[in-house]
Amino acid sequence: MQEEIKTLLKEQGFTPTKKRLAILDVIFKIQPASVNQIINSLPEIDRATVYRTIDLFIDLNIAKKVYTGFKYRIELGDSFQEHHHHLTCLRCKTVMDVQTPEIEFAIDQTTKNNGFRPMRHDLEIIGYCANCS
Amino acid sequence: MQEEIKTLLKEQGFTPTKKRLAILDVIFKIQPASVNQIINSLPEIDRATVYRTIDLFIDLNIAKKVYTGFKYRIELGDSFQEHHHHLTCLRCKTVMDVQTPEIEFAIDQTTKNNGFRPMRHDLEIIGYCANCS
């Protein structure tokens, strides 16, 4: 997978530098990672570089921003992981991934009814997880 | 409707001041409004006041934050308008409201399957509207 992304970077004319791959590694590991989590995990990399790399990854659809609770985070793009949504617990702050074919289907219906061509979507569900209810 | 909110503020022990009502008016008109749109629409009101008022409105469920595209915006809470989601056009930036019973139903199903108790949710669909496709 990391290899695949390396290739994609090269194909698009960007160098898969050590720092870019290190940032990618953190995104793989933390999922979804806040910008600060990435910055703090990699003290040897300047914040400007982290921001620029995130922007690059988003442009290339390697990563995307999602809103869990009320801060955005970074996770892998849909080509590099199963598409899913988030259940965020207000109490323990855990973010659980869920796959929801019914929701995908419902979105298809709705957009078709409006002549809208969907490129992506983001669903965040906020509440209390089984343990914290 | 504005009257209803005035009453609600009083009941909760807050004064429905002119400035608070002016901010409410802007939220009514712009829907969903970015913080900067609100601040710029009301140059006579200090930024700190705008932020504090938005926080107050959110605490009282008069307003809520939603993410259209990649910045959050403020709109009326679910008690004061039909619950809906947004179709945001990447080209013309128009934000269209849609009501989607199927999606509400699908969310219910999904959360039940996970023992999750949903308090609110936010779905943003990004793509191209009928005119821009």
Place this chain on the structure above:
DNA sequence: ATCATATTGCAAAAGTGTCGCAAAATGATA
């Protein structure tokens, strides 16, 4: 090894949101 280009760090600046405190506005009471 050399060179043109891409990437990075650094420092400054812009943007966004929060806070303490003093001044002003409000509503209750007399």
Place this chain on the structure above:
DNA sequence: TATCATTTTGCGACACTTTTGCAATATGAT
């Protein structure tokens, strides 16, 4: 209406987040 306690607001400072220009460094091609 005048007084008073309380709430609301503006101001300024500050903290945090993100962007930018530029010089230094690293990279890949030759």
